[in-house]
Amino acid sequence: TPALATLAPGESASYQLLIHNQSGVVLNGWLGIAGLPGGWVTLSERLLELMPEQEMLVIAGVQVPAGSGAQAGERRWQLTLTPELDARPQPIAELGLRISPVSDFTIQLHPNQLSRRGTIDLHIRNLGNTPASFAISARDSAARLTFTLPANEVAVDGGQTEIVPVHIEAGQPPWLGGTLNFPFTVRVAGPAGKVLSQNGQLDQPPRLPYWIFAILGALLIGLCGLVGLLYNGYSQRQAAAAATTQAIEDEAGLSATLTRAFEQSQPTPAIVPSLTPFPTLTSEPEVILPQVAPSITMFFVEESVAARVGARPPVP
Structure with missing residues (x-):
């Protein structure tokens, strides 16, 4: 007993x-x-x-x-x-x-830090020896976050663990500036008026972080340097081409000058008159002319020969 x-x-x-x-x-x-x-x-x-x-x-x-x-x-x-x-x-x-029934519980957040948006797992472990209901709430001091829960209250058997996904999302991120930090708190109210809370944080980086501008600046500097190198090479090639053309022109002018000077320094050749060879007489049939014919014939022959040598013919 x-x-x-x-x-x-x-x-x-x-x-x-x-x-x-x-x-x-x-x-x-x-x-x-x-x-x-x-x-x-x-x-x-x-x-x-x-x-x-x-x-x-x-x-x-x-x-x-x-x-x-x-x-x-x-x-x-x-x-x-x-x-x-x-x-x-x-x-x-x-x-x-x-x-006798006893009630106790613990909670944990996995993970407790997010970037931009995401889902955290809320672990509720019932340490009691009887089923219990747990009310869940979440908030942030800046009222910039949106919390989505499958249910605002869950029942957990004694000695068991329930995992509740909590989706957290911030508003539109800024275009520029630093990363915004939004602390938040998840609260769970259990039996016998016991309330537990866990803190977390959501980080919201800007759409265009500062390091983007550093990279763009470096790329711009590199591009300017490349353009400078290309322009310098082009200028050098143009100068070299112009120098080559001028050298060729100078060489051509000098060659022409030397040629003219050489031609002028040579003596002028004398003009040698060309003599027409006297025709060779061939045996022809003998023609008997009158008595005056020989003198006339001789005159024309002598005149023709005198004209070729530049002397005046004798008067007949």
């Missing part, structure tokens, strides 16, 4: 059991427990030997483990006797145990 004990997790109680052999035979066997985990109960006696009308006091100590392993509620359990000649346990005492 007592036949019914009320215990909270972590507490213990002792049952005093007086066993009286009312049969006319000797009771021999082994005492045991049914209805409770074996690790919860300890017996002062394990071997039972009772003569007829004999009694024995047995003390059963019950220890309810701490934590959520022992669910709240009432349980019935028995003290059993297994006779030597029969392997089947037989209940010899009916007892009860009422486990």
Whole structure:
């Protein structure tokens, strides 16, 4: 006795059991427990030997483990006797145990920091020994964030963990400037008025961070340098081409001058008159002319020869 004990997790109680052999035979066997985990109960006696009308006091100590392993509620359990000649346990005492409800819980955020937008996992662990409901809320001091929950309240069995996704998103990011930081708080209200909170932060970088301008400046400087190199090379090539053309022109002019000077320095050649060879007489048929014909013929011949040598012909 007592036949019914009320215990909270972590507490213990002792049952005093007086066993009286009312049969006319000797009771021999082994005492045991049914209805409770074996690790919860300890017996002062394990071997039972009772003569007829004999009694024995047995003390059963019950220890309810701490934590959520022992669910709240009432349980019935028995003290059993297994006779030597029969392997089947037989209940010899009916007892009860009422486990009181306890409530406790913890929460965690994974991760607790986001960039731009994302989803965090809220872990709610029920450390109690009975199902409990938990109310969830989230807010940020700047009122710039939007929180989306699948439900504002969840139920979690004792000893279990529930994971609740919380989607967080900020408004439109600025075009320029530094990264904006938005701290936020997630609150969970459990049984017995207990409230827990976890803090997190969402970072919102600008659309065009400062390092973009540094890269653009470096690219612009590199482009200007490349254009300068190309223009310098082009200018050098143009100057070289102009110098080559001028050198060619100067060389051509000098060559022409030297040619004219050379031609002028040479003596002018004398003009040699060309002589027409006198025709060769061939044998022709003899023509008998009058007496005056020879003198006339000779005149024309001599005149022709004189004209070729530049002398005047004699007067006939």
